[in-house]
Amino acid sequence: MPALASCSDTVPAAGVAAANAAAADTRDLPAVDVPAPAPTAITLTPNGKVESRELVTLGVPFPEGELGDAGLVRVLDGDGNEVPAFVRPTLRWHWKDDSIRAVKVQFEADPRASYRFDISRPRTRSMDERPVDEGTRPGKLDAPVPRVLATLDPAWLVRSGIAGPQLVHDRSRAYDRYIDAQWAWAEDAPYVGAHAFLFDRASVIGLQYVRSGRPDRFAEFYNSATFYLSKIKRGGNGGGWPDCTGGWEFDGVNACDPKYSYVTPHLLLTALAGDDTRLDATTVAHMADNQFKGGWSTPMGPYTGGGQAWTERQVGLGLEHLVSSFELTGSSQTRRRILDIVGWLHDHQQSPPGGEAATGAWTHSWQAHEGADYDAATDVRGASPWMSANLVGxxxxxxxxxxxxxxxVMLRDFGRYIEQHGFVPDDLAGNWRSTCNAGGTIGWYFSSGLAPRERIVGIQDSEGWGSDAHxxxxLMVVAAARHFDTDPEWRETFSRRAERLAKYLNRECAAVSHTPRAFNWQNRNPEFTWLLAQ
Known part of the structure; x- marks a missing residue:
């Protein structure tokens, strides 16, 4: 498919010297627990039976300002000889300097040989673009996977900024040991029967590939992404009720259920695998419309108070969906929608409707949150700490x-709210805390800066056992607040809370699978490690 954004081959950008210096900088990134080849190495891993020559397609992401001309991207073999290659820009830093953010690269390779990419001089050997599926085979549920996995060094991937600020996977870090232990059950989570794609399985695994460079994580990311995208509703009359084109249809999920609709898998598949064939521009536009206009849920709009149906998950995941759509397309309409949502959230938090007190949360009705009948006399006004993590992301x-x-401002103020009202006091925590989290902290399932404590305890008794699975x-909520708070005492408070939350990052808790989607909800924002390191 043609690139979704404007992708002419050449724009002004940083020179070759800057590119070489930037590549050298990757040597100072944290060590990983796998042998680290040169940062520009292309590692090939046969994924099943392969021939002596195979078509390889991959994505190569670049940091802002580093590449202005795709004609500078070459593929070299182990002896430094240039290999015929097809190269085309697929993504741009269009909200920055319009430099190239990612290119699609194709070449014929010996699956057991070594290759690397280079941008030091113009490409002199080219080939025509070929269908991506010439280099794939059926994977899980017949979704395509590469015959040869082409992966890049994690230091390069992290440095490219394709997944925002991240830290390279490091086994000395508790979070990365936790992820590795989770992978034992998460890698083979079934695609059917348990809605394993809720909270965007494909993208979560793609983020972990960026941080680790591991071929097994790339393989499962690709399989999850191509399977997920194959179930997007196409060919209808447009996004939004009642048609809901752009929604996801599988295993009993209706296209009008917006919480299953994500465009991020296509963004990452394009950037990391060079596979820009799974969605067309019209479908991406329908997906953005479907999220903003609403299907079964109400359209996005300002929070008006009372018993209005509203959840942090719907707005947070919808906002991230629109951000990914904007990254792909550069649509001015999508950018306006993003800013509209930001404005509505700011008003909701800073000046709640109806004269309700501002607590730092996006205060709303517990009854409406749960889909129950609203009764102002018996309602609990508050916010879900764990669902608000989706909003923070x-x-x-x-x-x-x-x-x-x-x-x-919003991220700082919500962090202060959750520290004051979002966590169960230590003298009560043992009533609901997971056995793997002895001595650790636990958030309320639903919290409030307004309601009496006994009302919150009642909700926790009903819904909140083991809510420390969130x-x-x-950690992302606390890390983001700490990052933007300039008050030294609050920053220290957030650091202490992060240490307590991190007690959950142990092998015993990692082994608890809860449900396949737990891996997804827990790992949507691994950038918390970067934020806490600043």
């Missing part, structure tokens, strides 16, 4: 592409 990624100054994503 969406706002963080919106910040990366807009720089909207309202976002740091501690990994609450």
């Amino acid at each position: 969406g706002l963080w990624r919106a910040w990366l592409v807009t720089g909207d100054e309202r976002i740091p 501690n990994p994503e609450l």
Whole structure:
């Protein structure tokens, strides 16, 4: 498919000297637990039976400003000889300097030989573009997977910024040991029967590939992404109710259920695998419409208070979906929608409707949150700490592409709210804390800065056993607040809370699978490791 954004081959960008210096900088990144080849190495791993020559397709992402001309991208063999290659820009840093963000590369390779890419001089040997599926075979549920996995060094992937600020996987870090232990059950999670794609399985695994460079994570990311994207509804009359073109249809999920709709897998598949064939521009536009206009849920809009149906998950995942769509397309309409949501959230948090007190949360109705009948006399007004983590993740990624100054204020203030009202006091925590988390902290399932404590305890008794399974994503909430808070005492408070939340990152808790989608909800924002390191 043609690139979704404007992708002419040449624009002004940083010179070759800057590119070489940037590549050298990767040597200072944290060590990984696998042998680290040169940062520009292309590692080939046969994925089943292969021939002596195979078509290889891969994506190569670049940092902002580093590549302005795709004609500089060459593929070299182990002896330094240039190999005929097809190269085309697929993504741009269009909200920055319009330099090339990722290219699609194809070449014929010996699957057991070594190759690397280079941008030091113009390409002199080219080939025509070929169908991506010439180099794939059927994987799980017949979704295509590469016959030869082509992976890049994690130091290069992290440095490219394709997944925002990250740290390279490091076994000395508790979170990375936790991820590795989870992978024992998450890698082979079934695609059917348990809605394993809720919270975007494909993208979560793609983020872990960026951090690790591991071929097994790349293989499962590719399989998950191509399978997921194959179930997107196409060919209808447009996104939004009642047609819901662009929604996901599989295993009993209706296309009008927006919480299963994500465009991020296509963004990452394009950037990391060079596979830009799974969605066309019209379908991407329908997916954005479907999220913003609403299907079964109400359309995106301002929060008006009372019993309005509203959840942090719907808005947070919807916001991130629109950010990925904007990264792909550069659509001015999508950018306006992102800024609209940011404005609605800012008003909701800073000046709640109806004169309700501002607590730092996006306060709303517990009854409406749960889909129950609303009764103002018996309702609990508050916020879900764990669902708000989805909102924090969406706002963080919106910040990366807009720089909207309202976002740091919201992330700081919600962090202060959750520290004051979001965690179960230690003298009660043992009532609901997981056995693997002895001595650790646990968030309320639903919290409030307004309601009496006994009402919150009642909800926790009903819904909140083991809600510390959401501690990994609450680390993003605390890390983002700490990053944007300039008060030294609050920063120290957030650091202490992060240490307590991180007690959950142990092998015993990692072995608890809960449900296949637990891997997804826990690992949507691994950039918390980068944020806490700043």
